[in-house]
Amino acid sequence: MSSSWSRGVGNVRTFIGNSMGGLRGGANLASWVVAGTLAYYLWVKPSQDLNRQQQERAALASSDPYRYIEKRKPIPDPQDNGLIYGKRNVIDKEEEK
Numbered sequence: 001m002s003s004s005w006s007r008g009v010g011n012v013r014t015f016i017g018n019s020m021g022g023l024r025g026g027a028n029l030a031s032w033v034v035a036g037t038l039a040y041y042l043w044v045k046p047s048q049d050l051n052r053q054q055q056e057r058a059a060l061a062s063s064d065p066y067r068y069i070e071k072r073k074p075i076p077d078p079q080d081n082g083l084i085y086g087k088r089n090v091i092d093k094e095e096e097k
Helices: 001-017 026-063 087-097
Strands: none
Touching: none
């Protein structure tokens, strides 16, 4: 009876060891520490910082409802791109002739 119990535990340990990449001991622990650290700094920490910034903005907006808060980037002037025909483009066309 005890042999089937220990065999089951051994099978579970083997399965877990294989699912974690087959590494054993210190190398396995070190690889998981590196992977966990990278995951924290690449995914968890940026999302926490973003949530904290959004909460600060919400608190600031609720504290003074008349204070101006920039919500999006300003739209660039389309006249610099020549999309709106105005006096500037008329002068440029006369110089080309």
